Structures are given as C-alpha cells and as structure tokens.
Amino acid sequence: MDPHNRRRHPTTTRLPYSLGCHACRRMKVKVLYPRPHYRHSLIGSRQCDEEKPQCVRCTKGGRMCPGYRDANQVVFRSVNTEFIPEAQNSHLRKTSKSGGLLIESISSTPLLTQPTERWEAKAIGHFLYNYSLAPTKDSPGYLGFLSDLLSKEPSNRQLKSGVLAAGYASLANITGLSHLKRSAEKHYGETLQSISMALTDPAEASSDTSLTAIILLQMYEVCYLREMWQSFHNDHSQAISDITLVPQDPHDKGLVELHRLRGNSPSRTAAADGILHIIHGRLHFNSVGGLHPSRIDAELAFEGLNISSSQDELWCIMREMSESCGKIRAIMSDPRRNMPESAIIQSFDRIFAAYLHLLRWEATQSLTRSYQSYKMFSREENDTHQETFPYKYHLFKHIAHGAMWIGFWCTTIYALQTLTRTSSLLDVQLLSRGWHQWDFNKRLRDAIGEICACVPYMMGDVDQLGLPMVGKEGKAIGSFFLLRGLYVAICVEELTDLQSSYILKTLLRIAHVRGIKLALRPRSRWFAQHGIAT
Structure with missing residues (x-):
C-alpha cells in the first residue's frame, strides 16, 4: 500500500493540562484517557490512570501516592475527546442540499459532562468565597471558621449538606439552572434530617457543627425564597397580609436555646466564638426597625x-x-x-x-x-x-x-x-x-x-x-x-x-x-x- 495514500485516522485532541497525581506530573507522565476496548492495558502503561486514592504507577513503584490537585485548581473542561475529530469532520462533510448551509452533526452523547463532585466543589467554593469573612484584629469576621471546620469534620453530614444547600441555592438564583435548584432542595432536606438526628443527643445538639449547620439553614432560606405570591391575583387582601407578616426566625430561637444548653465555657474554640458573635449579631440587627422587630431576651x-x-x-x-x-x-x-x-x-x-x-x-x-x-x-x-x-x-x-x-x-x-x-x-x-x-x-x-x-x-x-x-x-x-x-x-x-x-x-x-x-x-x-x- 502506498504510504502516501494510507488513510489517516484523526488523532485525539490532547488536553492542555494534566489531571494526574503530583508524582506523575513532576515526572511529566502523560495522563491516559482510555477507551473501553483497551482499558485492560493500564497496568503496564507509562501513563497515569488517575485512580484514587493511589494511581497504578505509584502502587507498582511501591511508593505512597501524593494525591491530586484540588478541584478548584483545575479548570472544568470535561470534554469527551474521542468524539471531537468525528464531530469536526462531520461538520465539514454535511451540507444542506437546499441552501448549502453547514449542518452540525450533534451526537446524542453530550460533549460536556457534569460530574457531581465538580459541581459540589464549585458550590462549596462559591459559598465560602461569598458568605464568609476571615477575622481581623478589629473584627471577628463572619463564618470565617467554616473552612477549617469542614477540614476537621470532612465526614460530618449535616455540615457538608448545609454548605451545599446554601451554595447550590445561591448558584441556582444567579445562573437560573434548574438542576442546581433541585440539588439545593435535596441537600436542604438532608441537612434538616441530620440536624433532627443530632438534636436527640444533648452533647451533639450543642456542638459547633450542629450550630453551624443551623446557621447554614438560615443562609439557605435567605437565598432560596419559596414562591409565596401565587395567591396575589386570587386574593389581594390575603396576599398583602402574608407579605406584611414577618414572623421571627425560628432558627434564631433554636440557636439561643442550644447556646444556653452549651453554657459559657472559658476555653471556647475559634468556631464557638464565631458562632456566638453571629447569634448575638443577628439578635441585635433584628431587634431594631422593620415591621415586626423582635425583642431581645433580657436573660441572655x-x-x-x-x-x-x-x-x-x-x-x-x-x-x-x-x-x-x-x-x-x-x-x-x-x-x-x-x-x-x-x-x-x-x-x-x-x-x-x-x-x-x-x-x-x-x-x-x-x-x-x-x-x-x-x-x-x-x-x-x-x-x-x-x-x-x-x-x-x-x-x-x-x-x-x-x-x-x-x-x-x-x-x-x-x-x-x-x-x-x-x-x-x-x-x-x-x-x-x-x-x-x-x-x-x-x-x-x-x-x-x-x-x-x-x-x-x-x-x-x-x-x-x-x-x-x-x-x-x-x-x-x-x-x-x-x-x-x-x-x-x-x-x-x-x-x-x-x-x-x-x-x-x-x-x-x-x-x-x-x-x-x-x-x-x-x-x-x-x-x-x-x-x-x-
């Protein structure tokens, strides 16, 4: 066969970044994106397979895999490269018989995937950036302890679900993506369930994680406002009554009572100090002005x-x-x-x-x-x-x-x-x-x-x-x-x-x-x- 007439197969587009572990990236080992029919060849390959917690190369070399970059450090471009050349060639081949216009051949398989863990990382990062303030010498900040608390309690369900509920709700409002709204509602329900279970144990009920989870529920409800004006056109007077009524936040009462249950410990954590400041700050803010200001308990x-x-x-x-x-x-x-x-x-x-x-x-x-x-x-x-x-x-x-x-x-x-x-x-x-x-x-x-x-x-x-x-x-x-x-x-x-x-x-x-x-x-x-x- 004439080598010049040999059919050229489209090459796979290489991604301009590496998702391999830190060791493979230092040794400039390529990242493998295997097709199903040769997935079995990973073991002998000189390419990082991105297995977690340890990649095959580190396991075979008898060393501890140093792990991977954080999701926030990687730009989200989860493109299925196998379909890119075919889609490009199809785009150039197919034209409209009537007007000669290019017709894109859109595959039923989406080019962009949406891994859940990437969305979760985005929601958590979005919330931490937008709704937390680090303490300074003249200010206690606001939820500045949350990042450390998440690191110390990575398996705490109510804490992570609370951050995801508030983060997804905020992102859903900004972007208008309906699946983010559904994710927010799901994590909100999980947070409520986890808090209900924690309240059965007095020690767990007054812990830093439980109090923080309740504060996160408040932030979710601030971001996610239910459709409460549907009856406006049907019953105008009732709608005005509902709009005017601003009842006291039940979470505020719960936070105060749980704080009383905890008591004033002389050796409080940084998270406990931050939680206490948030509770008192909200009580003072809500006690002045508005339609129905709430009175501050004199015994507090x-x-x-x-x-x-x-x-x-x-x-x-x-x-x-x-x-x-x-x-x-x-x-x-x-x-x-x-x-x-x-x-x-x-x-x-x-x-x-x-x-x-x-x-x-x-x-x-x-x-x-x-x-x-x-x-x-x-x-x-x-x-x-x-x-x-x-x-x-x-x-x-x-x-x-x-x-x-x-x-x-x-x-x-x-x-x-x-x-x-x-x-x-x-x-x-x-x-x-x-x-x-x-x-x-x-x-x-x-x-x-x-x-x-x-x-x-x-x-x-x-x-x-x-x-x-x-x-x-x-x-x-x-x-x-x-x-x-x-x-x-x-x-x-x-x-x-x-x-x-x-x-x-x-x-x-x-x-x-x-x-x-x-x-x-x-x-x-x-x-x-x-x-x-x-």
Missing part, C-alpha cells in the same frame, strides 16, 4: 464576646432602644389600651435619651473607626434630567465595618420613627425641648439616605478607594448585611420618591445579581401596599 448573657468596645457600646444602645421603643409601640398598636399622658411622656423621654446616647456614640468614633464619604457629581444648573441619587457614598475599612454602621442607622431610624409617632401626642412638650415633629421627619429621611449611601461599597460596586470594581467579583455577604438596612428603610412611610425608587432597584439587584431572593419579599410588600402590580 452577653459577656465573654470577643468584640471591640465600640461594637459593644453600640449593642448596648440597640438593646436599650429595642426595649424602650417596643413597649410604647405595643401600647399604641392596641386601640383597646388607653395610655395615660404621664406614661407617654415618660416613654418619650426614655426613647429620646437613648437617641441622644446614640448621637454621642457617633460623635465619639475616632477616624480609625469611622468611614469616609464621597459626594456624587452634581448635575449642572441647566440639566433637566433626574437628580442624581444617592448624593454621596460611604467607604468602609471592610464589610463587617460597614455592617456595624448599617446597624447604627437602623437603630437611628427605629428611634426616629417611634419619636415621630409619639410626638403627635406631645406637641407642647416637644416645643419646650426645642424639637419639632418636622425635625424628626427630616432626620429620618437623612438616616435613610445614609443607608442608601452604603449601597455602592456593600454591593461591591466600588472598592475601599471608591474606584469601580470592574472585572472583579465582590462578596455577596456585603449585600446580605445591606439587605437588613434596606428592609428597615423601605418600611418607613416618609420615604421620598428618589429613595423608594433607588431602594426598590437595589433590592432587585440583590435578588438576581447576588442570588439572595429574600430581597424580593420587602419589594413585593411595598408594591402590594401601594397597589402596584409587579
């Missing part, structure tokens, strides 16, 4: 927390404000209860004193604990376009620093809302103090503007220098903290049109860009209250 112990003196003082003010505002609001919301004028004055004075305490806290923050503000470019005098909003934006040292200030402005809004409602009954006393109701309203709108000014940094639109984060991906945890501030702000009736429009747009961005679907709830509530169909 707050000593032993590894937080800064500035954060500790702010939390004390938040507890004081929560108790004072909660009492007067409970009385005013019940038309059957008549409150004596002396009691109203006493309550007003208590809230006003807490508000002044809050202003003193703000004034005493040093430059290292404060933030920087930059004014936005103002429009020209002859510019007829809509006014720029927000008028400024705040820059913080880190996300946890921004979360602290959002907590401050939420407390300010809660105080001013309550003072405004109470002042309508005490006009004479207000005049004697030099304060008027219109002054409270102005300060209330200013506080809402401060939260709006947090959006660019907390959403990851700008960095610490105020420069655009082009080509960089910010963390979703900033939007998670921002969501509480926007929720408190959107519940205020005295919003300006610019403020409400900006907040509604930002809530939509948080839901679809950051994958936190809980942001749709206050947005839908606002539209329902104002009779606007969405």
Whole structure:
C-alpha cells in the first residue's frame, strides 16, 4: 500500500493540562484517557490512570501516592475527546442540499459532562468565597471558621449538606439552572434530617457543627425564597397580609436555646466564638426597625464576646432602644389600651435619651473607626434630567465595618420613627425641648439616605478607594448585611420618591445579581401596599 495514500485516522485532541497525581506530573507522565476496548492495558502503561486514592504507577513503584490537585485548581473542561475529530469532520462533510448551509452533526452523547463532585466543589467554593469573612484584629469576621471546620469534620453530614444547600441555592438564583435548584432542595432536606438526628443527643445538639449547620439553614432560606405570591391575583387582601407578616426566625430561637444548653465555657474554640458573635449579631440587627422587630431576651448573657468596645457600646444602645421603643409601640398598636399622658411622656423621654446616647456614640468614633464619604457629581444648573441619587457614598475599612454602621442607622431610624409617632401626642412638650415633629421627619429621611449611601461599597460596586470594581467579583455577604438596612428603610412611610425608587432597584439587584431572593419579599410588600402590580 502506498504510504502516501494510507488513510489517516484523526488523532485525539490532547488536553492542555494534566489531571494526574503530583508524582506523575513532576515526572511529566502523560495522563491516559482510555477507551473501553483497551482499558485492560493500564497496568503496564507509562501513563497515569488517575485512580484514587493511589494511581497504578505509584502502587507498582511501591511508593505512597501524593494525591491530586484540588478541584478548584483545575479548570472544568470535561470534554469527551474521542468524539471531537468525528464531530469536526462531520461538520465539514454535511451540507444542506437546499441552501448549502453547514449542518452540525450533534451526537446524542453530550460533549460536556457534569460530574457531581465538580459541581459540589464549585458550590462549596462559591459559598465560602461569598458568605464568609476571615477575622481581623478589629473584627471577628463572619463564618470565617467554616473552612477549617469542614477540614476537621470532612465526614460530618449535616455540615457538608448545609454548605451545599446554601451554595447550590445561591448558584441556582444567579445562573437560573434548574438542576442546581433541585440539588439545593435535596441537600436542604438532608441537612434538616441530620440536624433532627443530632438534636436527640444533648452533647451533639450543642456542638459547633450542629450550630453551624443551623446557621447554614438560615443562609439557605435567605437565598432560596419559596414562591409565596401565587395567591396575589386570587386574593389581594390575603396576599398583602402574608407579605406584611414577618414572623421571627425560628432558627434564631433554636440557636439561643442550644447556646444556653452549651453554657459559657472559658476555653471556647475559634468556631464557638464565631458562632456566638453571629447569634448575638443577628439578635441585635433584628431587634431594631422593620415591621415586626423582635425583642431581645433580657436573660441572655452577653459577656465573654470577643468584640471591640465600640461594637459593644453600640449593642448596648440597640438593646436599650429595642426595649424602650417596643413597649410604647405595643401600647399604641392596641386601640383597646388607653395610655395615660404621664406614661407617654415618660416613654418619650426614655426613647429620646437613648437617641441622644446614640448621637454621642457617633460623635465619639475616632477616624480609625469611622468611614469616609464621597459626594456624587452634581448635575449642572441647566440639566433637566433626574437628580442624581444617592448624593454621596460611604467607604468602609471592610464589610463587617460597614455592617456595624448599617446597624447604627437602623437603630437611628427605629428611634426616629417611634419619636415621630409619639410626638403627635406631645406637641407642647416637644416645643419646650426645642424639637419639632418636622425635625424628626427630616432626620429620618437623612438616616435613610445614609443607608442608601452604603449601597455602592456593600454591593461591591466600588472598592475601599471608591474606584469601580470592574472585572472583579465582590462578596455577596456585603449585600446580605445591606439587605437588613434596606428592609428597615423601605418600611418607613416618609420615604421620598428618589429613595423608594433607588431602594426598590437595589433590592432587585440583590435578588438576581447576588442570588439572595429574600430581597424580593420587602419589594413585593411595598408594591402590594401601594397597589402596584409587579
């Protein structure tokens, strides 16, 4: 046979990277991607077979296989190379008889496979990057211990399932891939089942892994919002009632009780310190502002927390404000209860004193604990376009620093809302103090503007220098903290049109860009209250 006329078989496309073990990669041994009919020839081959935990070459050489690269270090290109040449040749051979257009020959076997372990690695990596903050010298971080806890407890079912549930839910919201949503639901059910089993053992119930798994369930439910507006068109009044109702998170109560069961051990782990800070941070955030702020249990112990003196003082003010505002609001919301004028004055004075305490806290923050503000470019005098909003934006040292200030402005809004409602009954006393109701309203709108000014940094639109984060991906945890501030702000009736429009747009961005679907709830509530169909 003429060698020049010999039929040339297409060669297999070689992948531009190696998935072999570390030893084979150092010796530059090729990776074998065997076809089924010669899989039996692996043993004598000089090619790495990628068997785990030990490849055949290391086993035959009598040495311990050093293992493989982490899945996050390898670009996912699981291409079936056996079909690439045939698909390319088929693409060039077949043409349309009618128009001469190329017709692709698509095999029933997909070129891209989707191994479960690769998706799991992506979901875990996505969650750890977006929803954990490493502790610093002035901040305890947020879930910064989770990576180490996963390494120490690799076989813990409830911990891994919790991370996968939250990670898959976030990815499903961002990408719109339905199979990720199903995976999130499956792992959510596994986490619930594992936690239920752990609760039967008091020691296991209060362990770091169980408490962390419950926190992960909360993160899943923040990302994955069930379809709760299906009855909106059928029963408008009932839909508004469902949207307005914001019950206390049952997981918060469970975390508090399990923490009490554990007790305050003098030798706590780093994970225990991080869990304790998350529990108390959520309790304080949820106790001020919004439609139904939750009261903080007076018997809950707050000593032993590894937080800064500035954060500790702010939390004390938040507890004081929560108790004072909660009492007067409970009385005013019940038309059957008549409150004596002396009691109203006493309550007003208590809230006003807490508000002044809050202003003193703000004034005493040093430059290292404060933030920087930059004014936005103002429009020209002859510019007829809509006014720029927000008028400024705040820059913080880190996300946890921004979360602290959002907590401050939420407390300010809660105080001013309550003072405004109470002042309508005490006009004479207000005049004697030099304060008027219109002054409270102005300060209330200013506080809402401060939260709006947090959006660019907390959403990851700008960095610490105020420069655009082009080509960089910010963390979703900033939007998670921002969501509480926007929720408190959107519940205020005295919003300006610019403020409400900006907040509604930002809530939509948080839901679809950051994958936190809980942001749709206050947005839908606002539209329902104002009779606007969405």
